[in-house]
Amino acid sequence: MQIRSVSPVFVGRDKESAALDRALREADDGTPQAVLIGGEAGVGKTRLLEEALARAARDTGALTVVGACVEAGADGLPFAPVSTLLRGLHRRFGDELTQAAAGFGDELARLLPELGEPTALPAPAGTEEGRGRLFELTARLLETLAGTRTLVLAIEDLHWSDRSTRELLSYLFRSLPRGRVLLLMTYRSDDIHRRHPLRPFLAELDRLRTVRRIELERFTVDEVRRQLAGIHGSEPRARVVEQVYARSDGNAFFVEELAGCLKGDEPPGMISDSVRDLLLVRVEALPETVQRVIRIAARGGSRVEHALLRAVVPGDEDELIEALRTAVGANLLRVDEDDSYRFRHALVREAVIDDLLPGERSRLSRRYAEALEADPALVCADERPARLAGFWYQANDPVKALPATLRAADAARGRHAYAEQLRMLDRVLELWDSVPAEIRTAQRPARDVESYPLCDCVDETLAHLDLLAEITLTARLAGEPERGLSVARRALRIIVEPEHPLRAAWFWSQTSRLLRHLARGTGWEELKRAQALLAGFDPSPTHAHVLTEAATWGVLFDAGPDALETARQAVDLARAMGNEEAELHALVSLGGLMTETGAGEEGIAVMRAAAERVQAGHHVNVFTRSHVNLQSVLETVGRSRESLEVGEEALKLTDRWRLRQTAVWLHRNRGDALYSLGRWDDAATAGRTAAADAASPVNRALSAEFVAQVALARGEYEVAEAEIAVMTEQYNAYDRSVQHAHPAARCKLLLAAARGRILDARELFAAAVAAGLAPGAGSYTWPLVHAAAVAEADAAGVSAAAPGRAEAIGLIRTYAAGLRRHYPVWQAHAELVEAELRRAEGTVRAADWAAVIAALEGLERPYLLAQARAHGAETLLADGDREGAGALLIQAYEAARALGAAPLMRGVELLAQRARLPLAPAAGPGTAGRDDRGLTRRERDVLALVAAGRSNRQIAQELFISPKTASVHVSHILAKLEVSGRGEAAALAHRLGLLTEERVTPAR
Template sequence: MLAPVENRSVSPVFVGRADELATLNDALARAAAGEPQALLIGGEAGVGKTRLVEEFATAADRRGAVVALGGCVEIGADGLPFAPFSTALRALRRALPDDLAAAAAGQEEELARLLPELGETSGGRHDEESMARLFELTARLLERVAADRTVVVALEDLHWSDASTRHLLSYLLRTLRTGRLVVLATYRADDIHRRHPLRPLLAELDRLRTVRRLELARLTRDEVGRQIAGILAAEPDPAQVDDIFERSDGNAFFVEELAVAAHEGCCTGLTDTLRDLLLVRVEALPESAQKVARIVAEGGSTVEYRLLAAVARLAEDDLIEALRAAVGANILLATPAGDGYRFRHSLVREAVGDDLLPGERSRLNRRYAEVLEADPTLVPADERVTRLASYWYHAHDPAKALPAVLDASVTARSRHAYSEQLRLLERAMELWDAAPEDVRNRLRPLDYAEAYPACGCDPDTTPLRYLDLMAEAAVAGRLCGERERALKITKRALRLLEDEDDPLRRAWFWVQRSRLVRSLGRGSGREELTTAQDLVRGLPPSEVHAEVLTHVANWSMLHAPGPDAYAAAEHAVEYARMVGVREIELDARQILGVLMVDAGHVEPGLTELYEVKDQALTENIPSVALNAYVNLPSELEAVGRSREALPIMEEGIAYARRHGLSETEAWVWGNLAESLLSLGRWDEADRACAAAGRIGQGVGIRGGHAALRAELALARGDLGEAGRQLAAAHGYFGSQDRAPQHDLPLTRLAVALAAGEGRLPDARAHLARALDRGFPPGAQRYAWPLLLTGAAVEGDARAPAADPGRAELLERIREAAKKIVAFVPVWQAHDLWLRAELLRAEGRGGPGDWAETVTAFEALERPYDLARTRYRLAEALLTEGGDDERDRAAELLRLAHAVAAHLGARPLGDEVAGLAQRARLPLTPGPRRAPAGTDPVEALGLTSRERDVLRLVSAGRTNRQIAEALFISPKTASVHVSNILGKLGVSGRGEAAAVAHRLGLFPAEVPAGALRMPPVG
């Protein structure tokens, strides 16, 4: 049906089909190994079967395969005999003339029935045996041609195939035994009705284990977006993608037509050619069947039989006969449950609907709405409200439609379907002025609005206002990620409120505007919050007042932490309790808990955060619980308790998924990546970081994702990638949001990147600007690493120690550090590290300074930082220590090198290897036998835990088995193994086991099996 349509706009970008293409490539690889392959590819018209075959053929050609394409040709009710095989053999003859001639030698007269170019056919006999002989010769011909090279034979449009082609294909796929051959065939699944002649063949081939069958699904929304971008050679508008995806149902051909229609400004979204093709089968139906099709077109994607019967008002026999005709023509399909009907494709339904007269469409929708109101059991309960709203809306009856649409919006909100809620609210705003005033006056905010408080009005007596709908829509837009739409609604609401004396409503909308501006990267949101705060100043305590104060406290926590922020949070908690708003109170307490931790009241602050999370879960307040899943792990990470944060974040990811809030889930993923980086689980951190970037849409999470990527790339020595990610992070955060949690890490990365690229003046300039701005209270988690990076850059620099500019910068770093608190072990360790780096940069200090730093980090789970400080201690020992310190330095270098290799930290590994080479210290020396009378394990520097791990390594246990035996995590076991390899000076587990055996570390009377694995479960 769709063959005459001209494909003017095939996307140059091949989208989707990754799994299917992988299956085809796997078949090609198996065939290349001498195992013939057979595949059937089904899918509806226009879904992309031919494009998939073309992409696979191109890939196969690049890999040296010979590809022969053939297609069935439709002539009347049947196809041209053997057409696809003839075409494919002809292609093979062009590509491999000598090979095909040799393979056909002696059988040309018979094979000429398929390929006339081989010569004249013999008269021969015409019976079953003659056809079987032809089939056998064809199969053997293909096997011979594919004996020395991979051959792909692709047969398209089997739904038009003739009986002979089907029989030959069946024979071929059942008898292929040898040869590097791939045979694949395509067919339109939507054309294969119950009596189609291809159905028995498909059922037969399904029973063959040698045949794989692929069914192409329609494209996803993301794939449709990429396809449109390829067609238009530009990034499409998300709303346009949503519209085309919904109307095309992901059918690739329809996407192309609709994209062209949209690009050319077609008002209906359907080209005349496409509309005519879609309607041709419908117009061939009997009049009664056409009538039923028109009724179904207005009923929804699926119409229940009882509902259809009530609307159609036909005698039951007449209705069944009409449905039989529509189903037989492949216009309608019965639902799997058999209780309703739907169009085979939604665009056919749309074309039928477009063909209705305006009055006819309204009348049909009114009839649907009336019968559904009379008997709500006609449709499933979970669809009733939404279906009724749609029917009344398309019936063009505002009095009925407005309350129905609002009911549907409430249902959507209750299911966390915020996109649908936004669409319904926008529809309600469209209907508002057209609905009679008495209808509007019967609507109450209590029933339809919960986004913001009543602002001093009695919700039981005050009618719902248009502004209430705008408030609901603004929040729905923010929650579903449609921030631009939400911001437009908010701005319009504020314009409507300019002439009203309603400070509470205005303040509420200014708070929403602040949140949206900040999430879109249009500013920090402070100006909007200041306006809101001015509006509520002097007013009696209210829910809006408490909300404004909470957002002010939150902004201060992020941008200007310190005593003022602390006081603002306390004020917000007080107001929320005063007016009895539990959700706002918990939010404010959470902010206060973060500020308590940052101010040094660590345990009380963390206790507060744990309590808020638990209370929010107990009282079922998801918004607060989700924030707690972000803030609590972040504060645990801030004070060096990364491992404690991990299970909380895993729980938070699951909780966010259950509530459908992907943005919060993305924030938790980002925090998880940060903690995994600290714990030395870099590959896992990379995956968590990718998840955050994949899910999150807001500029904050995207900027944080890019910053984490840059940090990992720097640590692994990929300066180019680090630069790209750093630039992306700056682009997301912009120049307007200077929150310390964003600004200071980006500055640190900029300093490190500039130094890594040899741009020392730029590195110093970045650091100097940060020092000029200063560090606010509570920013120590970002300030310490920045100062440390700056000091390390100066220590590595070749500039003269007496350089006045350098000396001034070092002094500024030292003075800034004096103002930063270090009240937890992780920052105390950083303080020691910074002092050692400053002394190194000034040419002073020695092993004692670095030994103290190493000791501090040995008590923390920060393997990368420990390895870096061990490297510096080894460097100091070799520089200033005597010969007796060389063994200690060698051990430190081995440990640092093992960690660098484990993490993939190439720059650190190169530095360690370089120092070891200069000092002539091998990183993998043979172990020394312990002196008589000493414990050999202690002599090697192994801890008691490492002794246990080495015992299990010697017994041949894996990391996972070691972890289960010792009740530790596999990652911890891996770290212990790395440390053991470094201390023993060996490169692998086998060598470690050999060393343990040679040195007699474990008594022979303790067999390996004595350390039993704990029982499963």
């Protein structure tokens, strides 16, 4: 009887296969999907994956490509599975892929060298923006290729993935809004210990609605029986099934191994209980020449090329091929389409390596390293540096390993793989003391690292400092500020400041930035020390770097005259050093500071000129600040229409340069301008677009904060609460700048006030004041102060004698007195705040509100104007002026209806009812006399989908909101319509004519 070691029959997994088929159908319909398949080693993840890929190709015509993570990924081999996938796509698509990458091939070549030579990274060495752009270009490439057919991309062994691969995958999961793409990934769940780097990655993905997780269980007794029957070709005896099941415990791979030990139809004989011995049974049954090849292949990595194996295995090539043929025939090795070999199961490879003697391991690693040094073409160019570094390291040869590891770090940097670069540099630090001093000094690691000072005179101490400098910067880029701070402080303990002031100043500036990232202060003392160290020395790139950092610090924390002067000096120094990007960064800071301190026209002109230079010179790394900041500054001084124009132009550039995360900021800023102008439906669309594309924590927080802002103004408090929770969770702990802190505090304060929690509102404002942040411009701090004043005034109408009110009002008034009022919109806010405080005190007059209304009528701020008119009407009624009050109430009501500001509408309606004044809102086209039951525009959008029979999940997908938010909207609709179910709601909506308006579909 012929016995196969792999069953030709696919056993069980019905539920899991159905889940994969559902994901494929949804991907085929245009919604990207991802499925993570977890399970212990040998449980059958690969077989399930192979069957799913075969069905996808057979049933839907999908194009399937497989990549695998390799153990070398932990040693700094970045993006290995992604590069393999892209190579597979390149083989299938050919010119079509090259055409899809046209214009960006030099960037994508970092992942797919077949597209050409990657563009050399400019100094400074690497940026977050360059990494983000690489991720965006990859997403766009897949989106383009998936336009005509479904792509099923599979990655095996995710537990071995490098961090850069995980971050890229996370980006893809979040930023592919449409596209026929299905990502399938497998990982060993038994390897995911508490501190395994994959654990937080899995936890993050569990929150995404387009990501599913499948956990494979072991086989049952019946499934073991069916597996044995498939392997043997006949039904096994019950005693055999029982013993195999008992020995394998239902693990599919162990069942196969035990099946190979069967003699006829008898139970397995005497086999050691050791798992390693079980896995080596079939290896040891082969001829010694084959075993030797298997041992050498195991030491070459989880995948080893034929050419590399040929260079390492002694003897004739015919003998090697025959040995490999035998190993493949025994189902120990399998051949990949790129002429490489991998073990059919990693457990066997691990057992083979474990069986090697320590001397054997290092000797084999040396042979691999020597072969690769003699002929670098034996492996792919993008993998060569990391693999060579790994071989020399495993060969226990520090003299060879140190330079090889430095080259691997450089290669990782060239691919924006900063986590792997950091791992390589840490290994260099580990090897440092094991290498002679003359070799250490010859291997200088720092390469013009962000204006770090280098000189021709090198000694051992300086070489060590150069290494620490590169580790410090790389740790920051890799998102490990704690590690960067530790290394920077280590360097500062080594440096003798009078001898090396430039190096010391550089490390102090990095320490400042890292302390801010870790929320351990503002970092000003460290920056001040850096500047003091540079006093009296000739200008240098380090001077320009430190001053540019100080100018940026001023924008965030203290936009005063000192910061303005620092920014001017930074511009001059950067210009003198010929560093155009540093100059442009400094100009952006200078323009913002000039605007903040009152020179708005001049400051905006400086920023516009910088933005034009950025666009003309394709300075992508500066673009993420130049246009976003100009857009924001225009909005904050009240020039909202100009802000929209800048945003529209900038969005064209983000599309051209493939910067989707920068587009998130632009859409968020567009939302602010649209909100100010009273175009709330358009603002909500901008907010949803930003939320749909947001991939980073800060971008998700920014989007959630804006959605909460609109929801609060429209009275959708459950929606606001859910978004505020997202905002609070996603904001990075280090982000303490006023542009984030004050809007976040305002949202929380408004929600507390709306829920009647005035004490909580006071505490939130007091905490914002106590934080000691320098006040921001009009769109950051004035709205927070206004919200606090409104909360006190509204609470005064409920309870005339609330304890602590006088102190709270005093704190608001004192804080407001210190805010700038350079522009009409800021001055209007100041008058509005004072009027609200007088309303809280019961001393406000009609003249106060008249002045506020006059100030706001000259600005395009319809919501603030409607609020002022409503309060002005209240004071006029108290003075007996019913005619004047009635006119203001009608204007306020019309504006509130147009905006969908439900709380303001209700307030005006109650005031009009008490005063017995008529309200005559202007009816829009086709809506005269329509009873909309107080539904907001967003709720009418949701109602239209409810009437069309959509589920909450489908509504969420259509409107780019979460299912929870959709559920909240539906609950509000049912309550406002006073119906008990969705069917009744749809019927009533038709009867009232609520579905006749064309529903606005969000931009995708």
